[in-house]
Amino acid sequence: MNAVVAKVLGFLVGDAQADRVVPPAGFTVRLTLFTSAAMAFLMVFALALSLASGRLAATWSSELDRGATLRLSAPPEQMAAQTAVAMAVLQTTPGVATARLLSADEQRALLAPWFGPDLPLEDLPVPQLIEITETGAGFDAAGLRLRLAAEVPGAVLDDHARWRKPLVRAAGALRALGWVSILLIGAASAAMITLAANAALAANAQVIEVLRLVGATDGYIAQAFVRRFTLRALAGAAAGVVAGLIAVLLLPSAGAEATFLTGLGFRGWHWLLPLLIAPILGAVAYWATGVAARKTLEGLT
Amino acid sequence: MIELENVAYSYGGGELLSEISLKLAPGSFHFLTGPSGAGKTTFLKLCYGALIPTAGDVHLFGQDVRAMTRDDIALSRRRIGVVHQDCRFLDHLPVAENVALPLTVAGADRLEDVANMKELLSWVGLSRRADALPPELSGGERQRAALARAVIQSPDVILADEPTGNIDWEMSQRLLTLLIELNRMGKTVMIATHDLSLIRAAKSHVQARVLRIANRRLQLAGADL
Numbered sequence: 004m005n006a007v008v009a010k011v012l013g014f015l016v017g018d019a020q021a022d023r024v025v026p027p028a029g030f031t032v033r034l035t036l037f038t039s040a041a042m043a044f045l046m047v048f049a050l051a052l053s054l055a056s057g058r059l060a061a062t063w064s065s066e067l068d069r070g071a072t073l074r075l076s077a078p079p080e081q082m083a084a085q086t087a088v089a090m091a092v093l094q095t096t097p098g099v100a101t102a103r104l105l106s107a108d109e110q111r112a113l114l115a116p117w118f119g120p121d122l123p124l125e126d127l128p129v130p131q132l133i134e135i136t137e138t139g140a141g142f143d144a145a146g147l148r149l150r151l152a153a154e155v156p157g158a159v160l161d162d163h164a165r166w167r168k169p170l171v172r173a174a175g176a177l178r179a180l181g182w183v184s185i186l187l188i189g190a191a192s193a194a195m196i197t198l199a200a201n202a203a204l205a206a207n208a209q210v211i212e213v214l215r216l217v218g219a220t221d222g223y224i225a226q227a228f229v230r231r232f233t234l235r236a237l238a239g240a241a242a243g244v245v246a247g248l249i250a251v252l253l254l255p256s257a258g259a260e261a262t263f264l265t266g267l268g269f270r271g272w273h274w275l276l277p278l279l280i281a282p283i284l285g286a287v288a289y290w291a292t293g294v295a296a297r298k299t300l301e302g303l304t
Numbered sequence: 305m306i307e308l309e310n311v312a313y314s315y316g317g318g319e320l321l322s323e324i325s326l327k328l329a330p331g332s333f334h335f336l337t338g339p340s341g342a343g344k345t346t347f348l349k350l351c352y353g354a355l356i357p358t359a360g361d362v363h364l365f366g367q368d369v370r371a372m373t374r375d376d377i378a379l380s381r382r383r384i385g386v387v388h389q390d391c392r393f394l395d396h397l398p399v400a401e402n403v404a405l406p407l408t409v410a411g412a413d414r415l416e417d418v419a420n421m422k423e424l425l426s427w428v429g430l431s432r433r434a435d436a437l438p439p440e441l442s443g444g445e446r447q448r449a450a451l452a453r454a455v456i457q458s459p460d461v462i463l464a465d466e467p468t469g470n471i472d473w474e475m476s477q478r479l480l481t482l483l484i485e486l487n488r489m490g491k492t493v494m495i496a497t498h499d500l501s502l503i504r505a506a507k508s509h510v511q512a513r514v515l516r517i518a519n520r521r522l523q524l525a526g527a528d529l
Contacts, residue, residue, distance in 0.1 A: 024408070026396040213392050217453065218381035219409035221374055301374070 024214060025207060025227045031199045032235055038199075039239030039284055040246070042192045046185055046280050047247025053181025054276070055267045060174035063167050070137040071144075073102075076130040077157045086131055089155045093135060096150070098142030105132040192236070192284055193291040200232050200295040215303065225296035229289060236288030240281040248277055305330055305461055305492055306351050306384075311360035313346055320346055324360070324522045326515070328461065328494065333487045333510050335503045336496040337525065338517035344496040345389065347517065348463050351494070352384045353377040365460075382410055385454030387464040391446045393438035399449050400425065400434040406457045421456070428452045428482065444471035451482060461492040468502055476502060484510050 073093065077085040086104065093102035105113075110132060111124050135142075144162045151158045204211070207228075214224050251268050269276070305328050312322040320343045328334065328351070336344050349355040350362055353369050362369045364380045372380070385406075393402045400421060401408070407417055425431050428448040433441065441449060447467055454462055464483065468476030480502060487493045487510055497503065506512050516525040 023397060023401070024394060024405070026394070209392055210394055213394055213405070214409060215378070216381065216386055216388070216392075217406040217409055218378050218457075220378040223409055 022227065022230065024219075025203075025210060025231060031203050031206075032231070035196060035199045035232060035235045035288075036239040036242075038195045039192060039236040039288070040243035042188050042195075043240035043243025043280050043284055044247040044250075046188050046284075047244055047251065047277050049181050049184040049188060050276055050280070051251055051267055051269060053178050053185065054269060054273050056174045056177035056181060058270070060171050060178060063171045063174065070100075071135045071160060071162045073133040073135060073151075074130045074159045074161055075133065075155065075157055076128070076159075079128070082131060085155050085157060086133075089133060089151065089158050092147075092150055092154055093133065096142055096147055098138050098140055100136040100138045102136075103134045105134060189283070189287055193287045196232060196236055196288045197291045197295050200228060200292040201299070203228060203232070204296060204299045211300070211303065221297065221300045224300060225293060228296050229292040232292040233285055233289040237281055237285035240284035244277050244280050305365060307361075307363040308350065308357075309361045309363075311350060311357040311362060313343070313350060313355060314358050315346075319358070319520060321350075321517070321522075322359075322520045326522060328492050330460065330492055331487070331490050332492055333484075333506075333512040334494040335506070335512055335514045336494060336517070337498055337500070337503065337514060340498065342517040343520070344498075344517060345465055347522070348386075348465050348494070348496055351461075351463055352386055353380060382406065382457055383460045385457070385459040385462045387447070387450045387454045387462070387467050389465040389469055391450035393446075393449070393453075395438050398435045398437060399430060399441065402438060403430075403449060403452045403456055405453060410457065412457075424452050424456060429478070444475040447471055447475075447479060448482075451479065455486060455491075459491070462486060462494070464493070464495045466497055467495060468497060468499055473501075477505065480506055481509075 073089060075082070075085055075089055090102055090104070093099050107124055110129060111120075111122055113132075114122055114124075114129075144160065148160050151160060211224055254268060306326075307328070308324055308326045311324045312319050314320055324347070336347065338344055346355065350357055353362070353364055353372065356362075356369055364372070364377075365383065367376060367380070369377070393399075394405065397405075403425065404417065404421055422431070425434055428451060430445060430448055430452065433445060433449075438446065438449070447470070451464070451467065454464075462483065467479055467483070471479070476499070483493050483495065484506065495502075503512070503514055514525045516523050
């Protein structure tokens with residue numbers, strides 16, 4: 004481990020003399036800086052998108068676990084009897100983990116946003132709600148509806164879980180799309196850095212020839228180019244990540260009602276993930292330039 | 305040090321050189337001559353591993369070039385100083401750093417070399433040009449800088465390709481004197497040139513053998529000069 008750390012540090016500190024053998028080329032270097040900054044910036048957003056849609060899918064999934072509700076309407080005098088029958092039906096239905104009667108207070112809380120507080124619930128023909136939790140396998144909604152229709156005609160099964168499933172799937176797909184984008188951005192960075200490195204190697208053919216003539220090994224020559232491009236990519240990516248994080252921080256917040264957009268951002272330890280982008284792009288540049296340099300050098304005498 | 309055995313080389317098409325055998329012994333002094341395009345440069349390139357023979361064997365310091373890796377070749381170049389016909393430098397670095405380049409790439413760049421460096425530059429008469437960039441040098445200055453670069457690592461062999469190609473007689477005499485001095489220090493020297501007066505000038509100072517490339521073969525040209 005120490006050897007690896009020493010090697011990385013040695014690479015970063017570098018050999019001042021070795022650095023000088025490659026002329027300080029202006030244009031490709033600035034393009035490399037700009038490209039890696041732009042790529043890192045985009046990567047921050049792709050990462051934010053992936054994490055946010057992951058959170059969204061998780062939230063909706065956990066709500067799914069609550070399963071369904073049964074709404075029971077009956078004349079007040081029959082309410083207790085019908086409720087008991089419905090509970091009996093639910094408790095004997097395979098796939099139903101628990102069935103729980105909502106208390107009057109809970110029902111009042113549900114209606115409060117619409118009718119305001121202090122609603123005289125007892126005086127109104129408000130249906131009774133039963134919260135159903137499914138087991139992992141789930142229950143047969145159609146079968147349950149048939150049984151309820153026969154035994155408790157006033158009961159309506161609201162299988163609200165069902166319409167959320169496509170949403171969860173969509174969020175999952177969005178997250179996958181985010182990750183694919185991150186991979187594509189990484190691959191595109193590798194491609195662009197390879198092109199820049201190849202351009203630099205071609206422009207410095209005479210330098211390479213001279214170095215080779217005076218006894219420089221391929222490793223020495225490659226190192227001079229690889230180091231330069233890796234450091235430029237690293238610096239560009241760091242700037243891009245900082246800009247990306249600032250942009251994410253400045254995203255307008257829509258307040259407490261957690262909509263999709265406010266979710267776009269990082270939570271908790273996820274803030275640490277974007278910090279990995281610069282080292283990863285640096286590693287990509289190191290690898291891409293190394294391959295390009297070795298390939299070019301092997302073609303020379 | 306450098307051995308060629310029945311070597312042939314072709315760039316595709318007919319053979320440029322064939323059936324060439326030569327052993328460069330330590331401390332020997334060779335001239336290589338022949339008409340333009342006869343293959344002098346190709347011959348020298350075979351001697352420092354820049355070209356692999358199409359037939360026959362080349363041994364550099366006892367190693368077969370065909371079996372040598374690219375790094376082996378690079379390491380052998382540290383024992384062979386080459387002065388090219390068109391001297392190439394790193395144009396963005398001053399002369400002093402260009403001359404020291406073989407030490408830099410070998411990782412042998414030490415403080416005591418600074419003194420050697422000054423001595424070497426004054427020896428080739430470039431002390432006052434140490435901070436100039438290579439494009440600012442004249443043809444003769446480039447040739448001398450290339451010679452300084454070729455010898456700074458104290459190589460065993462010095463191969464010079466038309467080192468007096470674009471400099472005047474006085475300067476070429478001076479360059480020749482430098483090479484003869486190096487030979488007296490025990491270095492093996494081979495100079496490719498078509499300048500016969502240079503060869504005649506050298507013969508009075510040093511025991512030189514003259515090789516001539518004619519009809520694709522290497523011949524020993526002796527007394528006829």
